[in-house]
Amino acid sequence: GESVGLHLPTLSVQEGDNSIINCAYSNSASDYFIWYKQESGKGPQFIIDIRSNMDKRQGQRVTVLLNKTVKHLSLQIAATQPGDSAVYFCAENSYRGSQGNLIFGKGTKLSVKP
């Protein structure tokens, strides 16, 4: 069946270091992936997305890498800041024609130490 999961449930990093959050997906037919950040008591906030015709996409301080061969997705955060502390979810958009629903993993909690 379809599933999206994460390798590490928690990640603790020092302020200023780079963070890498990993995600595995199982549906090889998925062609759109999104990273969301969720702070306590809030809804998921869009960070960055990538389509399957790309291997890498960069945003402001964030980079998403997609390895379709091993069905692996990662989110890299440069110069991690205390405000980056949150739970990060990868999501897979399972398209059927023009319709899609997001399939989320369980999330990785990122804790930034000052």
Add this chain to the structure above:
Amino acid sequence: DAGVTQSPTHLIKTRGQQVTLRCSPKSGHDTVSWYQQALGQGPQFIFQYYEEEERQRGNFPDRFSGHQFPNYSSELNVNALLLGDSALYLCASSLVGRGREETQYFGPGTRLLVL
């Protein structure tokens, strides 16, 4: 530019009762999806509404139903509440552009507690 809004923010109900949650999509969006997020878990897709019709549904019982209005806002209804329905209910909106749904943006959620 208003983002996705949801009401109420918190709600307490007892088993067997019915509840209605509301969502207004981001300006310019025409599609609304609903998700249930249990504590410590990722959101689970309930259903999606487009052009006032349910066009895709996740693995949720018929006790969960919804509606989309002509102004694209949406309601989620849950009948015969169970303790296990306690969760954060998230609404996400998107635009079906060029025949394909674009990125979903989430609201702050409604925290439902069933006693």
